[in-house]
Amino acid sequence: MSYVDDVLSYVVEKNPAQPEFHQAVKEVLESLRVVIEANEEEYRKEALLERLVTPERQILFRVPWVDDKGQVQVNNGFRVQFNSAIGPYKGGLRFHPSVNLGIIKFLGFEQIFKNSLTGLPIGGGKGGSDFDPKGKSDREVMAFCQSFMTELYRHIGADTDVPAGDIGVGGREVGYLFGQYKRIRDTYEGVLTGKGLTFGGSLARTEATGYGLLYLTRAMLKANGIDIKDKTIAVSGAGNVAIYAIQKAQQMGAKPVTCSDSTGWIYDPEGIDVALLKEVKEVKRARLTEYAAKRPSAQYHEKKNGEHGVWTVKCDIALPCATQNELDLEDAKALVANGCKAVCEGANMPTTIEATEYLQANKVFFVGGKAANAGGVATSALEMSQNSERLSWTFEEVDSKLQGIMENIFANIDAAAKKYGMEGNYVAGANIAGFLKVAEAMKAQGVV
16 A cells, blocks of 8 residues: 555544544645655655644643523533644634534644645644534623633643634634733733734734635636636625625626525625625624615525535636535536636635546636635734734735735645646645645654
8 A cells, every 4th residue: 555545544543533634634645645655765764644644732621601691501622733843833713513623633734734835934723612602692702712711821822822713713702812811821922813903913814814815816817817807706605704705806806796604695696795795794793684685686595405505606716715515516517517717715625525626627727725715824924923023014014915925825836736747736736835845844853
């Protein structure tokens, strides 16, 4: 058996009942096969891949808190510190009922390569809880966040591990988490990113993942002779990433016509009204039915089992910005049939392996999340730099740096794919470019 196959078996054996983690490792290692086989003897002797797929540290803890009725609730907390070869652990916290150790490990593993691609000195990690902030009062969210941080604080720090937000963890949650950290440690440091602008946050952080997605998408299309202007775009999600991807796409002259949430989806042939979408999702925290009620051109579709939503709409570009495995093989077939030219991932692993392979086989330009959605973590690292310097950069400065980072990421993944004889395979290019930097750092630092 080849070294790659040995390690894939090792991962399944050592990490049972963690399908998302198995999927992430398989996708990465399969695309790295050409690189690994060229260095197989050396990598095997050093157990480089076993070390790469095994987190440096996994922290699991309980989070007790009291709800508004006086009832004590208990949730599970996680922080997986995956790889610190090129810098302190960096990766978000996710609060969602679906969170389990396997999902956190999948996200942390992906984060290693995403962070490497940014060119910034940050390692890979991820964390979160199965707590659901939806429907909770501000006091309940604060109580949970304070209890969560009362355990997490001992494992993080500005030069050790710097968490950020993710699904279910926005500015409100980051504020409560930071306040509790500061209270316990009695120190004011850049231990979290995504902070409010009044206490060390960075301008453009809110917009960063969505904007970055479009900067990379535009660069990829341009390299293939396509202008993004006047292109119809299907977007899934209605959170931070989706909203600002829609906004930046419109600024570039494209026309996003869809968005979705957990209960349904919108098709608006006149183009999504960003101001209305922000009011519904960011201010009112309401369902998309409210968008449809106020926008005569919008068609609302309730989500049903087996129904494929936004991916059935005719589009030139698809941007999945919601959650993992939301775009399956049937969706990929629908996109190809409708003439879709490009798919770029705004979420983490939103496309199944079967769908990815089908899109690539049918000549659809495809860029995975570890490259396409790296704008968020890149700007988080820029926030860390500002905190270290005790400075605050302008929106334009941060946005300009973000654009440069995303265009550089595309150039690097394009070059890596070409170097290893896989021109146009941007998934392999991203994995190779991200892996080589981490592997060199791991080898240089010895068996640790």
